[in-house]
Amino acid sequence: MVRLFDLRHAAALTISALDEHGVNAALSFVSVARLEEIPTDRGLRVVVDGIGIGLYRVDETVYAMEDACPHAGYPLSEGELDGCVISCRAHGWPFDIRTGFDPEHADGFPIPCFAVEIDGNEVRIDLATRINEPRRRSGGPNGP
Numbered sequence: 592m593v594r595l596f597d598l599r600h601a602a603a604l605t606i607s608a609l610d611e612h613g614v615n616a617a618l619s620f621v622s623v624a625r626l627e628e629i630p631t632d633r634g635l636r637v638v639v640d641g642i643g644i645g646l647y648r649v650d651e652t653v654y655a656m657e658d659a660c661p662h663a664g665y666p667l668s669e670g671e672l673d674g675c676v677i678s679c680r681a682h683g684w685p686f687d688i689r690t691g692f693d694p695e696h697a698d699g700f701p702i703p704c705f706a707v708e709i710d711g712n713e714v715r716i717d718l719a720t721r722i723n724e725p726r727r728r729s730g731g732p733n734g735p
């Protein structure tokens with residue numbers, strides 16, 4: 592099942608918060624699923640503003656990670672979830688849903704992961720708040 596959300600028409604919940612500099616920042620979360628809809632052995636794919644996102648539930652915690660395998664673009668949400676690692680169904684590449692990294696090669700490029708909040712049974716994500724950053728190796732032919 593895939594859910595489609597278009598943020599132009601969705602009623603996003605706006606929450607005021609302080610950023611790391613103590614400045615008021617607006618975080619916009621959009622409701623994407625109910626907690627009980629997210630399986631525990633794989634992901635639930637939703638599409639928010641044209642971006643495929645895999646939702647993963649480990650106990651009562653939910654993680655949101657872009658739903659495209661960097662190898663060949665297969666939807667990771669269709670893979671097998673073991674603890675906090677999803678393995679791509681196509682060729683088996685593993686990714687930690689908490690960080691977006693291959694758990695064996697944390698010096699690579701992470702898959703974008705996003706902020707999640709749960710209010711009762713309602714799961715909301717904020718695409719404007721990534722919880723990881725692209726990390727590039729220093730040195731090398733294209734490094735700084």
Ligand code: FES
Pocket residue numbers: 660661662663664665679680681682683684
């Ligand atoms: S498409 Fe995911 S491992 Fe090949």
